[in-house]
Amino acid sequence: MRAAGLIMAAGRGKRMGAALPKCFLPLAGAPLYAYSLRALAAVPEIGVAVLVIPPDCSRQVEEHLEGMELPWPVQVTIGGENRDDSVRAGLEALRTTSPEIVAIQDGARPFVTPQLITDTLRAAEKYAAAVAAVPLADTLKRAGEDLMISETVDRTSLWRAQTPQTFRYELIVQAHQRAEKENWPATDDAMLVERLGHKVQLVPAGEGNMKVTTPEDLERAERLLASRGTMRIGQGYDLHRLERGRPLILGGVKILHDRGPVGHSDGDLVCHALGDALLGAAALGDVGVHFPDTDPAYAGADSAVLLSQVAEKVRTAGYRIVNCDLTVITEAPKLQPHVAAMRARLAEALGITPEQVSIKAKTDEGVGAIGQGQALACHAATLLEACA
Numbered sequence: 001m002r003a004a005g006l007i008m009a010a011g012r013g014k015r016m017g018a019a020l021p022k023c024f025l026p027l028a029g030a031p032l033y034a035y036s037l038r039a040l041a042a043v044p045e046i047g048v049a050v051l052v053i054p055p056d057c058s059r060q061v062e063e064h065l066e067g068m069e070l071p072w073p074v075q076v077t078i079g080g081e082n083r084d085d086s087v088r089a090g091l092e093a094l095r096t097t098s099p100e101i102v103a104i105q106d107g108a109r110p111f112v113t114p115q116l117i118t119d120t121l122r123a124a125e126k127y128a129a130a131v132a133a134v135p136l137a138d139t140l141k142r143a144g145e146d147l148m149i150s151e152t153v154d155r156t157s158l159w160r161a162q163t164p165q166t167f168r169y170e171l172i173v174q175a176h177q178r179a180e181k182e183n184w185p186a187t188d189d190a191m192l193v194e195r196l197g198h199k200v201q202l203v204p205a206g207e208g209n210m211k212v213t214t215p216e217d218l219e220r221a222e223r224l225l226a227s228r229g230t231m232r233i234g235q236g237y238d239l240h241r242l243e244r245g246r247p248l249i250l251g252g253v254k255i256l257h258d259r260g261p262v263g264h265s266d267g268d269l270v271c272h273a274l275g276d277a278l279l280g281a282a283a284l285g286d287v288g289v290h291f292p293d294t295d296p297a298y299a300g301a302d303s304a305v306l307l308s309q310v311a312e313k314v315r316t317a318g319y320r321i322v323n324c325d326l327t328v329i330t331e332a333p334k335l336q337p338h339v340a341a342m343r344a345r346l347a348e349a350l351g352i353t354p355e356q357v358s359i360k361a362k363t364d365e366g367v368g369a370i371g372q373g374q375a376l377a378c379h380a381a382t383l384l385e386a387c388a
Contacts, residue, residue, distance in 0.1 A: 003045040003046050003100065003101045003102070004049065004169070005036075005040035005103050005105060006050050006087070006102050007040070007051045007105050008052050008106055008107055009032075009108075010052045010078075011054075011086075012054065015214055016214065016215060022213075023053075023107035027212075027221055027222065027225065030064075032107055032108055033107035034068065036105045036106075037068065039105075039114050040103070041072075042114035043114045043121070045121055046103070050076075050090045050093045051074050052077050052078070052087075052089060052093075053077070077089050077090055087176060090104075091176060094169065100125075100169060101125060101168055101169060103117055103164040103165075105164045108212045109210065109211050110212065110225075111208050111209055112163070113209075116132055116205055120132055121166055123166070123201045127200075128171050129172075129190065129198055130165075130201040131163075132162040132163060132209065133162055133202045133204065134160045134209075135158070136159060139152065139155060140152070161188055165190050167193060171196075172192075172193065175189070175198075176192060178196065179192045206315050207318075208315070208318050224386075227318070229385065231386075232319065232383070232386065233281055233381065233384075234279070234280035234382045234383075235280060235380065236273040236276030236280060236286075236379070236381075236382075238270075239269065239370075239375055240267055240269045240377075241261070241369070241374060242260065242261060243261075243262050245259075246260030247266070248333075249267065250268060250270045250338070251346050252270075252304035252349060253338055253341045259373070264293035264298060264299060266301065269376065270346075270380075272287050274326060274378075281314075281319070282313070284314070290309075290313070307346070308351075314384065319385060319386055319387065320385050322384060322385050323383050324357050324382045325358045325380070325381045326359045326360070326378060327360045327361075327362055327379045327380075328359065328361050329362045329370055330363065332373055339359045340354075342359055
């Protein structure tokens, strides 16, 4: 795959109210667009990059690029009056290299990751068009000029588009040529491809891939960048009494036994303890806050699915899971034969590898409710790393 990166940094960013164009504003000492360049440079498939800038910034860019260690020279191109004109200028600059695929990246998204770029490249290779996006989490309201709500909009299947937006090169060139000829309005490149009747694949991203639009966004980006590498530890604990005839599900794995935990959901206290540890490390409350046992929607719920939602909340908060360590305390049945399956299921739910999940089985040596087979418990610890 011959792929190219196209970084859009030609906008003035009027909402920033700054003297410099938005993508030239410093973030931890480097211009915003530099972070996208570095992310592209970490993707082996990217063999060339074009940076589209305002007409009066060439000298600044040249001086900055001289100090960057990149695997390829950056081609600098002057943008047009609006974004569409600037994208077309960038695509034209790529004409001589004829890449198969081009990833169009907003220079004001400094936290784009090499992995997200790679994911969109793979999707574009398969579907010809792919867009990084985040499912809509907030409830949408439609209102009139008087700011009175006129309608609640169903958010099901709604996503917020981000960048990179990645396409087969000839497809996006065709889309922009058609848009210019027929004067199609658009707020992003994917709209133009959709206008051609071509479907665009969504690639799940995260809230960490934020766009800097206002001074407040830039301040937040500074804080997030400063927090990278910060470690957060969380601990969780859960205990359930056992009852005959109920299924025993631990760590997402159903285990044959004559008793199972009593609970509002499926009673999987391993998932519950681990969920509390993750939420605690990210200072997001606990499982009961997010999935209250007073809500009938969670009656009998698959706790491994709820744990997946916890992991997504943690990622949205800007953390990645480093590892998890669990101690399950039960007199019976013996858990060792099931530990491998439990590690695999928990890793799947969290989006990590089984090597990042440790499970130990202990007994209470016949002491207390657990030792007498009336209950079981789980202690969980986890380590998170702030990433964006």
